[in-house]
Amino acid sequence: FASPRLVSVSLKGLLGGHSGADIGEGRANAVRCGAVLADRVLAALGPAHVRLASFRGGDKRNAIARECFLSFLVDGGDVPREGCRGCEACAPPRPASERQSCVRRFRDVVEECQEAFLAEFGQREAELKLRIESERSLDGSRGEAALTPGSADRLLALLLGIPHGPVKYSHAVPGLVETSSNLAAARDLAAAPPHVRGPDGKPPPARYELVCATRSTLLPALEAVRASIRRLGLLCGASVLQKAAYPGWVPEPDAPVVQAAAQAVQAVTGRKPELKAIHAGLECGVLAEKNPGTKCVSFGPTILGAHSPDERILVETVEPFYKATLGLMERLAQIRA
Template sequence: TWLAALAAMLVPLRSSGSSLRRAGVVRTIPRPIRRWRQRVFSEICRESASTSPEISSADMSGVLEGLEPKELWGRFGELSAIPRPSKEEQKVLAWLKTIAEENKLQWEQDSVGNMVIRRPGSAGGENAAPVVIQGHVDMVTEKNNDVAHDFSKDPITLLREGDWITAKGTTLGADNGIGVAAALALLTMPTTTKLPPLECLFTVDEETGLTGAKQLKGTMLKGKTMLNLDTEDWGSVYMGCSGGGDSTISLPLTTAKTASLKPGEYEWYEVTCKGLKGGHSGMDIATGRGNSIRLLARSLETVRRAHQAKLSLIKGGNKRNAIARECTAKIALPVSSKAKSLALLTKSFEAYQQEYKTAEPSLSFSCEPLPKEGYPEAFLGESSADALLCLLTSLPHGVMRMSTDKEGLVETSSNMATVDLDLMQDSKSPHAEIVCTTRSSLSHALEDVRGAIASLCKVCGAQVEQPESYPGWHPNPDSKILQLTKECYKELTGKEAEEVAIHAGLECGIINERCNGVDTVSFGPTIRGAHSPDERVQISTVKPFYDLVLRILARLAG
């Protein structure tokens, strides 16, 4: 279409704004033409982004009208008009290039899409060391079931509810749109503002695998101090996070036909463990919550060894980054010892309910007989059942070690997240798949646990796939930027900032490794309900957040 053709002409084709300036391209474009080009590009983004008649830039400006800082909220409104799902950041990256060109700023982009836009120091900060400002441009795309919204083309509809900005039935994108908007506001500050040289790093695909950070071209950055603007609790200053890595285990199985059993010798049951809280496999791993896969596997192992029970199906968990809440299995019990087998199962269930009565008050088990037409066609051979239950009862799960540098922080943990065995669906090449997620703020500790997983798999005859892990961000209480941030926060608010390290992944540790060491701190305004349609940002925390950024940068400017 003519819009697509015009957009192609408007989007810069070179990989660096500086090369365009050296060629004289930017200087030869008159200011009115440059302004026209920016307006047209904005209209293209909006027209390609939406077919909904109720959404317009006027509506957005009305929602954000009067909010301070004006430049930050203005950029956030523009950003909200541009679709930016993870792995589909092309439009927002083109918009960033246009902003850089319009403001005569150098930019550089690596092969995965990450972009750096550079602003010279000003008002006495020209000769200071460069500072990295970092955020990610993609957003989580979740919506309510009754909302018609296409994240690939529709802009976000902004709403104001008291002290909060939210969206109409979708994620807002304040994670990390507010951080990106703050960086853009800094890039276009007047030259009378005291700032050091800035390297604003905009990463891609943070939400679905940290891909941008993992593949960052580290040589793009010269700065050795970084402000990450991607955390969500105003008043908290983040100083560390864990790294992580998955282990996907495949256990080949031998099976036998159920028809090979003597008629009437066994009866089949469906056994279920449910009612657990689950939770985030990093943030909630130290809460003492139960893992349904582990609990059910231990109960099955007890009755199998005592009464030669057969195993056909076991399924539990559904997300790699969540503690398993439910698990179901199908087992055959010998009729001759059925009463003893059921009593043993009941005893095991009651023991776990007693053990977890405080942490898991809703934990429940059931053991229901299957009708004969529901009997599985096959069951595991003895050696396969041994190997599978050995893995499920022995793979590391829970806290491995607490931090010695930060009280109350988990240093290393592992989560047995999912198990999937169904002989009805996989009769030709039967195997069980188990996924474990391991986290640590120390890379060597992370690899130690993953090594133990691999060793156990080898003993049990299983194969394991372990993609490259991503590094953690080890807390450093003596960090210069941490101390400066705390000082500036106290000057600004009269209060002490809370130092926080989290047992979950941020881009900071990865960027630190890719750039051979960057002194980093992370903070942001208050955001609630991130990754859900309830996402909202608290208006009253955005201005002090931005003021803190400016105060820190003024100090770093010298």
């Protein structure tokens, strides 16, 4: 590039949340939004005038990504003419009044994406902020790294193609997400401090790890989604590692232990509890898988903002939960007797 510039962009302020319980709310995923931005930037300027230098976002596999950070190498020259293939043979030169710098066009795309994200998610993601954090000229002798166009295409194909959000809602329980997948994180495994360079004076090549978490109450449906992710990864030239899936747990609201728990809670609170099925990886599924025929129930104090920095517990709900647990144990002892 002519006088290349390194431009860093951040996406912050998203709600994030639990990748099961909150996945059906339509919250924005920072990793997916970051991929949309990168795709639009590369399409607007072309590989001869911009390169994706770094991409990272999200954190834990069981949380919806709240933040994403990207950097680009941007040509310090003007936006090419329509149809230009990146050479320097365009003639006659355009007058200054008709020129737009690549960096200015880059800024325009960022602003357009901010408006598009707010139009799509703003009713729920009021604190969403997409902004350029820094911009600086580069010393060409430093050998700043960037993904090749082919590598960037494969990375973005995965980030935009891997399923995220509800895949299917339950036919038996209205409004319950039955199967979902969470595009949880993107990590640069070869990220190195600025002073680290290889024998050729350049940074080590980028290696990215994408983390997903798929959930379902039905094992065949879960494995079908996992298979689609694996196929997409292999198609894009990635190595795919899939650990054993978290077992599902089919709701059984009429099970004796569930009814006993409802009675115990009502005895403490004076109110009949609402029985719900939630889309989350509870230990009940693991216990039921290891002990076929086991009936399970899950209840406890009120937790808000699960799997996010805002996670908190309502302290006043802890004591009633403890008393209800004692009451449930008494009822179960009577049933066994």
